[in-house]
Every structure is written in structure tokens, then in C-alpha cells.
Amino acid sequence: MKTRLFKVLLTSAVLGLGATGAATAAECIAPANPGGGWDFTCRQVGKIMFDIGAVDKPVQVTNMAGGGGGLAFNYVVSERNDDPELIVAASSATTTRLAQNAYAGMTADQVRFVGAIGIDPGVIVVAADSPYKTLSDLLDAIVADPAAFTFAGGSAVGGFDHMKPLMLLQRAGLTDITKVKYIGLDGGGDAITQTIGGFTQAMTGDMSEVVGFLKSGDIRVLAVLSDERVPGFDDIPTAVEQGYDVVAGNWRGLYIPRGVSDETFQKWAGRLQQVADSDEWKEAMAANGLAPFTLVGTDFQNYIDNLIIEIRQMSKDIGVIQ
Amino acid sequence: MDILQNLAMGFSIALSPYTLMLAVVGCFFGTIIGALPGLGPSNGVAILIPITFTLGLDATSALVLMTAVYYGAMYGGRISSILLNIPGDEPALMTTLDGYPMAKAGRAGDALVLSGVASFVGAFLATIGLLFLAPMLANVAFLFGPAEYFALYLLAFCTLGGMASNNQAKSALAAAIGLGIAMIGIDNSSGLPRLTGGNLHLFDGIDFLVAIVGLFAIAEVFFFIESHGRNTSIGVKLGKVKVPWRDIYATRWTMLRASGVGFVAGILPGAGASLGSFMAYMTEKSIAGKKGGFGTGVAKGVAAPEAGNNAAAGGALVPMLTLGVPGSGTTAVLLALLMTLNITPGPTLFTDRPEVVWGLIASLLIANVVLLLMNVPMVKIFVRVLMVPPWVLLPGVTMISFVGIYSLSGSYFDLLLMIGFGVLGYILRKLDIPTVPVILGILLGGNMENALRRAMVIADGDFLYLFSSPVSIGLWIAAIAGFIAPMFLRNLLRKPQRITD
Numbered sequence: 001m002k003t004r005l006f007k008v009l010l011t012s013a014v015l016g017l018g019a020t021g022a023a024t025a026a027e028c029i030a031p032a033n034p035g036g037g038w039d040f041t042c043r044q045v046g047k048i049m050f051d052i053g054a055v056d057k058p059v060q061v062t063n064m065a066g067g068g069g070g071l072a073f074n075y076v077v078s079e080r081n082d083d084p085e086l087i088v089a090a091s092s093a094t095t096t097r098l099a100q101n102a103y104a105g106m107t108a109d110q111v112r113f114v115g116a117i118g119i120d121p122g123v124i125v126v127a128a129d130s131p132y133k134t135l136s137d138l139l140d141a142i143v144a145d146p147a148a149f150t151f152a153g154g155s156a157v158g159g160f161d162h163m164k165p166l167m168l169l170q171r172a173g174l175t176d177i178t179k180v181k182y183i184g185l186d187g188g189g190d191a192i193t194q195t196i197g198g199f200t201q202a203m204t205g206d207m208s209e210v211v212g213f214l215k216s217g218d219i220r221v222l223a224v225l226s227d228e229r230v231p232g233f234d235d236i237p238t239a240v241e242q243g244y245d246v247v248a249g250n251w252r253g254l255y256i257p258r259g260v261s262d263e264t265f266q267k268w269a270g271r272l273q274q275v276a277d278s279d280e281w282k283e284a285m286a287a288n289g290l291a292p293f294t295l296v297g298t299d300f301q302n303y304i305d306n307l308i309i310e311i312r313q314m315s316k317d318i319g320v321i322q
Numbered sequence: 323m324d325i326l327q328n329l330a331m332g333f334s335i336a337l338s339p340y341t342l343m344l345a346v347v348g349c350f351f352g353t354i355i356g357a358l359p360g361l362g363p364s365n366g367v368a369i370l371i372p373i374t375f376t377l378g379l380d381a382t383s384a385l386v387l388m389t390a391v392y393y394g395a396m397y398g399g400r401i402s403s404i405l406l407n408i409p410g411d412e413p414a415l416m417t418t419l420d421g422y423p424m425a426k427a428g429r430a431g432d433a434l435v436l437s438g439v440a441s442f443v444g445a446f447l448a449t450i451g452l453l454f455l456a457p458m459l460a461n462v463a464f465l466f467g468p469a470e471y472f473a474l475y476l477l478a479f480c481t482l483g484g485m486a487s488n489n490q491a492k493s494a495l496a497a498a499i500g501l502g503i504a505m506i507g508i509d510n511s512s513g514l515p516r517l518t519g520g521n522l523h524l525f526d527g528i529d530f531l532v533a534i535v536g537l538f539a540i541a542e543v544f545f546f547i548e549s550h551g552r553n554t555s556i557g558v559k560l561g562k563v564k565v566p567w568r569d570i571y572a573t574r575w576t577m578l579r580a581s582g583v584g585f586v587a588g589i590l591p592g593a594g595a596s597l598g599s600f601m602a603y604m605t606e607k608s609i610a611g612k613k614g615g616f617g618t619g620v621a622k623g624v625a626a627p628e629a630g631n632n633a634a635a636g637g638a639l640v641p642m643l644t645l646g647v648p649g650s651g652t653t654a655v656l657l658a659l660l661m662t663l664n665i666t667p668g669p670t671l672f673t674d675r676p677e678v679v680w681g682l683i684a685s686l687l688i689a690n691v692v693l694l695l696m697n698v699p700m701v702k703i704f705v706r707v708l709m710v711p712p713w714v715l716l717p718g719v720t721m722i723s724f725v726g727i728y729s730l731s732g733s734y735f736d737l738l739l740m741i742g743f744g745v746l747g748y749i750l751r752k753l754d755i756p757t758v759p760v761i762l763g764i765l766l767g768g769n770m771e772n773a774l775r776r777a778m779v780i781a782d783g784d785f786l787y788l789f790s791s792p793v794s795i796g797l798w799i800a801a802i803a804g805f806i807a808p809m810f811l812r813n814l815l816r817k818p819q820r821i822t823d
């Protein structure tokens with residue numbers, strides 16, 4: 001009896017730790033394994049919301065990896081559609097996949113996009129010892145001989161990282177963009193390692209993924225795909241100023257279930273605004289290479305609606321979907 | 323010396339009564355999490371991360387707690403491997419091969435203490451390695467492109483031939499089943515789903531833990547039901563625990579070699595602790611030859627994988643800290659923790675935030691000593707958790723399996739899948755087909771295929787690219803040698819052995 005009791009106590013202690021406060025506290029679903037961008041959004045935003053008092057209890061983070069976010073999307077739509085205490089991390093990858101119909105037929109209007117509180121601008125990176133000094137050097141060389149180049153990125157083929165160099169190369173005059181080679185690795189860090197190692201010629205990813213390597217001098221960022229240069233990284237030129245009109249950033253934000261009241265929607269929008277205004281978030285953004293980009297509530301929902309239309313058209317143009 | 327100074331600074335940060343208490347608490351919970359089948363180190367650390375926020379821990383304290391849990395779980399995984407023949411976590415898989423037969427032969431206590439010591443040696447050497455070599459070893463990752471990774475996984479599969487079964491064809495069949503299962507999911511090189519039947523739950527493939535818990539734990543439950551509790555393999559008796567000094571001394575070189583192999587496997591991003599324990603076991607097995615009796619419950623077969631997987635756990639921290647590239651699932655979780663604490667691992671971490679790095683290394687050393695003290699004399703307490711009558715234990719194992727797997731993705735689909743794997747495991751065991759190669763096929767197959775596909779994209783389908791660097795050629799030679807050598811060498815080696823016999 002004693003051993004049984006002991007065992008039950010231990011088991012419940014271990015399991016109970018995970019469920020602390022889950023009954024009433026808000027839950028943030030990160031639709032990926034720990035360690036990635038969505039996980040970062042949930043943990044950072046959840047922590048700051050609690051620290052600045054926007055929520056009473058620590059936000060419980062649940063990782064629900066699967067189908068590139070599709071599993072969590074499906075779960076929210078079909079099983080938690082009216083849960084007012086549920087938030088889900090989202091980014092450009094979410095809208096890209098929704099636009100490309102990669103969530104098994106589910107559409108963006110099945111949830112409500114609350115807001116974005118930062119953007120991770122796209123970057124094109126080469127190893128420090130690469131012969132290509134500017135974006136034009138690289139793009140012109142690829143246009144001349146596409147077969148000699150491979151891009152490495154942290155998303156699968158057809159994902160957002162893949163589309164960035166294709167958009168640039170279209171502007172550079174490459175007619176058959178299907179010739180551009182791309183390998184998808186398990187994350188931006190892996191993609192950089194392969195590029196520094198000389199296995200691929202260039203890396204396409206997000207600013208946050210390259211910050212550490214930039215400081216160590218292993219890589220050269222040829223272009224950042226934002227409107228203006230990123231504060232703190234003022235010596236990196238944008239693609240726009242080098243003559244290629246491409247702006248592609250990975251915004252970090254949240255969506256909530258469709259079935260909640262407008263009041264709940266506004267409540268979360270307000271909390272997100274509070275986080276965006278906090279010093280803690282500004283610090284976190286600076287440390288992780290995020291640029292300011294705050295858009296909450298109805299404005300953000302409109303932005304998303306337009307974005308999806310745009311990505312769908314772009315995906316058709318470059319042949320990712322029919 | 324710089325390193326000693328830095329280390330002293332690290333200890334001054336990590337050695338306060340409060341952080342020491344956190345280390346002890348973390349080690350204790352880590353060991354239990356590791357021992358429970360299904361709740362592996364990565365789940366354990368992920369589950370406990372919110373606690374660090376609730377307690378309002380600062381960066382160093384949070385790191386001490388989490389690394390203690392991490393190392394603790396690596397230690398704990400062996401307990402259920404040895405006593406239940408159910409790996410507590412992925413890397414502990416290899417420990418079942420010799421640990422469980424040893425326990426059945428009435429030497430459960432010896433096996434537990436020996437594996438505890440081996441874990442300590444592996445983890446300790448790896449931490450020392452991390453201490454001295456981390457900045458240098460970071461560059462090893464740059465030498466490994468798709469072709470080299472493919473050759474590395476090929477090496478792992480080539481040494482698989484002789485394991486876990488007397489019948490090589492059955493081993494090969496099992497590995498092929500595993501490889502087939504590994505093909506399920508989104509094809510990374512084309513973005514198209516394969517063998518998913520349009521089911522979103524299968525888009526990311528089959529989680530390794532679902533397969534392992536199904537094949538081992540659930541299949542065991544089926545056997546229990548079939549035999550009405552008689553002749554079940556679960557529920558090994560544990561007698562008095564003594565320190566088997568002779569075994570420890572006899573396995574000293576095994577532990578050292580296995581630590582080296584495990585550490586190197588841990589450094590390679592994506593390879594991780596499972597490959598470390600596997601490679602360590604296979605290396606020792608081939609050194610010992612047939613006479614070594616691997617698979618029948620020998621001390622070396624317990625010491626090698628445990629030293630290997632704990633060394634790999636330390637090695638996996640190298641790419642995580644220096645490149646920001648996690649070497650295993652658990653280090654990915656630790657990476658998440660660091661980033662939440664506003665610490666971005668990467669090439670500059672050692673110079674930018676020395677207090678974090680050296681505090682972490684010091685806390686690893688502390689956790690390691692605490693774990694040795696906790697695991698050797700107190701092993702009985704942990705065993706108590708698992709030493710209940712089978713009719714209590716089995717429902718318990720079933721419950722823990724279900725809860726553990728549900729906590730992975732929060733979907734009942736994985737539970738159904740787990741039961742399916744249980745049925746598969748039952749059938750395979752009835753046909754006397756080993757299940758370990760199935761697991762290795764699932765574990766390594768996806769990575770191996772991705773590496774090959776990436777290499778082919780880069781080289782436009784030119785197969786010669788696979789042999790284009792010294793590293794890959796070396797690995798190919800080792801792979802071919804590993805595959806062919808046992809067939810010929812065994813005959814040559816047997817003669818002199820007979821004389822000594």
C-alpha cells in the first residue's frame with residue numbers, strides 16, 4: 001500500500017507540475033516543437049503579459065507540433081472554437097500555408113487574427129569568404145548559371161524561406177525560376193551551418209536566425225528584405241535600395257478562435273498592445289533581431305485578409321500552387 | 323589558466339545554497355521523469371519550463387534547474403530499461419539489450435549501479451570535453467554537409483546487421499519496416515505529403531516516442547493479458563544493492579571509449595543521444611566479438627550505451643551553445659528556455675555572456691555529482707516506483723504511457739497510433755522478429771533520406787557527390803568495413819579465441 005501511494009504521489013506530482021494553474025490561466029498554443037519562432041512568441045509574449053500584469057496567472061504554453069501548424073489550426077477550429085482563454089502563435093508561415101491551401105482545406109476566416117507585435121525581416125546571407133559582395137553580384141551570377149547555386153533555408157520546399165530568393169530572382173530577370181535549387185533544413189541555424197561549410201552557396205532566412213553568426217563574423221548579409229534598414233543593423237542595405245523591390249518579413253503575432261465575442265477579441269488586442277508598448281518586449285526584440293511592427297485588432301485582420309490574397313497570387317505566379 | 327578562472331567564476335555563480343537545492347530538486351524530478359516510459363527528457367524539461375517562470379527564477383537559477391532535470395532524465399531513462407525492458411526515453415533503448423537480461427539473471431542491482439557509474443563517467447567526461455573543446459568543436463559541424471550526414475547514417479545502418487537477433491534476415495526485415503514507417507509524412511524535398519491518406523496528424527510523420535512506447539510498453543501489456551499474468555517479463559526482483567566493484571573495474575576502458583564515441587555523436591546536430599548510445603554499443607560489441615556475449619546480459623553491454631548516451635547529452639550542448647543549433651530534442655527545449663531568458667546562443671555567446679556559459683558548465687558538473695550520489699545509494703527508492711506487483715504495475719504502465727503520449731501533441735490520434743504499434747509489436751514478437759531495428763529505422767530513416775535528397779538536389783542527381791569529401795569517403799570506408807568485416811573477421815578471430823578458451 002505504501003509503495004503504491006508513493007508511486008501515485010510521485011506520478012501526480014510530475015504530471016501536476018505541468019498542469020499548474022491550467023484550469024483558469026490563459027493558454028498559448030505554439031503549433032511547433034519547442035525552440036522555434038512560434039514557441040518563442042508564446043513563451044515571450046506569455047511571460048511579458050504576466051510580468052506587466054496584463055494577465056493574472058502565468059500563461060500556460062502548449063506545444064502542438066504537426067502539419068506545419070495545421071494540426072493546431074484544425075484543433076482550434078474544431079475543438080476549441082469558443083474558448084476565450086486561448087491564444088495561438090502565428091507568423092507569415094501561417095498565412096503562407098493558409099494561402100497555399102496547405103492546411104487540408106481550412107481557411108483563414110475560420111479564426112480571428114488578433115495582432116502582430118514585431119517583424120522578423122527576411123535576409124539573404126552568404127558565407128564571409130564568399131566571392132559575392134552585393135545582392136546584385138549574387139543574383140546576376142545565378143541568372144547566368146542557375147544550376148551552380150543552391151539556397152539553404154529553414155522551411156520546407158514551397159515555404160516562405162524558399163519564396164524569398166525566387167521573388168528576388170524574378171525581379172532580377174530569371175525567367176524559369178523552377179531551375180533555382182533549394183534545400184529545406186530543420187531550421188535557420190542548420191541552414192547557416194551548411195552555407196558556412198560551403199555546401200550551399202547562400203542562405204535565405206530571417207534576421208533573428210542570423211544575429212549570432214553576424215556578430216561572430218562568419219557570414220555576410222547581402223540584403224535585408226524590409227522597407228527600411230533595421231535599427232541596430234544599420235550597415236545592412238535593404239533589397240529595395242539595391243534595386244529589387246521585394247519586402248518580405250516574418251511577422252510574429254497571435255490568432256484566437258473564431259467563436260469568441262468581439263469583446264474578447266478587443267481584450268486580447270489590448271493585451272497585445274500592452275506587450276508591444278512594454279520595455280521588456282523592446283528588449284526582447286532588440287536581442288532577437290526583430291524590427292518594430294505593431295498592428296492589432298481590426299486593422300490587423302484587414303492586413304491579413306489582403307496578405308492572403310497577395311500570397312495566393314504570388315504562389316500561382318511562381319508555380320507553387322495551380 | 324583562463325579556463326580554471328572561468329570555471330571558478332562559474333562555480334561562484336552556481337554554488338549558492340539556493341541553486342544547490344534547485345540542482346538536487348531538479349535531479350530528483352529529472353530521474354523520475356526519465357524513468358517513466360514515454361516522458362522523456364525533452365518532455366520533462368518542456369513541462370517544467372513554466373515552473374521557472376512561476377517561481378520567478380533568474381537566468382542562472384533557471385538554467386541550473388533545467389540542466390539538472392536534463393541530466394537527471396538521462397540518468398533515469400536506464401531504470402525502466404533495466405527493470406521493465408521498456409526504455410524510459412529514446413537513448414535508453416540500447417540499455418534494454420543487456421540490462422534487462424542481466425536483471426532477469428538476478429543482477430538487477432548490479433546493472434543499476436553499474437549503469438549509474440557509467441552514466442556518471444560519460445556525463446563527466448562530456449562536460450570536461452565541453453569545457454575545453456567547445457569553441458574548437460563548433461567547427462566540426464561545418465564539415466558535415468548532406469553527403470557526410472548520409473554517410474554517417476549509412477554507417478549506423480551498416481553496423482546494424484548483427485544486432486538483436488540470431489537471424490540476420492529478420493533484423494533486416496525489421497529495419498525495412500522501420501524505414502517504411504519513416505517515409506510517412508511531408509516529403510521535405512518536394513513539400514508533398516506521402517502515405518498520409520490526407521490525415522493532418524500524419525503530415526509530420528510518426529513521432530518516435532509513439533512508436534517506442536507502443537512497441538515496448540503496450541506490446542508488453544498484450545503479452546501480460548495473453549498469459550494471464552504468468553510468465554510475464556515485467557516485475558524483476560531487486561535484491562540487496564551492492565556496488566559491483568569488479569564489473570566497474572572490468573568495464574573501465576569500455577566506459578572511456580563509449581564516452582568518446584557518444585560525445586562525438588552528440589556534437590553532430592541532429593544525431594543526438596540515441597545515435598550516441600547506439601554507436602557506443604555497436605563499437606563495444608564489435609571490439610568484444612562473439613565471445614563478448616553482448617545481448618545476454620554482460621556488464622560491458624550495460625556500461626557502453628549508458629556512458630555513450632550521457633556523453634552524447636553533454637556533446638549535444640556544444641552545437642547548441644556555440645551555433646544555436648540544437649543537437650537533440652532536449653537541447654532544442656533548452657534552447658527555447660535560453661531564448662525566453664533573452665540569451666541568444668550562437669558563436670558569440672562565450673564572449674558575450676561568459677557568466678551564463680560557465681555558470682551552466684559548473685551547474686552541469688554539480689548536477690552530475692548530485693546524480694551519482696543520488697543514484698547509487700538511493701537507487702532503491704527510484705526502483706520502488708517501478709517495483710509493485712504486475713497487476714498494479716501494468717495498468718500503471720498503461721496509464722503513464724497514455725498520459726505521456728497524450729502530452730506530446732495533445733491528440734487522441736497518437737493514442738490510437740500507439741495502440742496500433744502495440745499490436746505490431748505483439749505480432750513481431752510472436753514471429754520472433756526483433757523490434758529494436760524497427761525503432762532505429764524510424765529514428766534514423768527520415769534523417770538519412772533527407773540527407774540523401776538534399777545531396778541529390780545540390781549535385782543535380784550526380785551520385786559521385788556522395789564521395790566528394792575526405793570526411794564522407796572515410797565514413798563510407800568505415801561503413802563498408804563495418805558491414806563486411808564481421809563476416810570474415812569472425813572466422814579469423816575465432817581460432818585464437820578457442821585456444822584461450
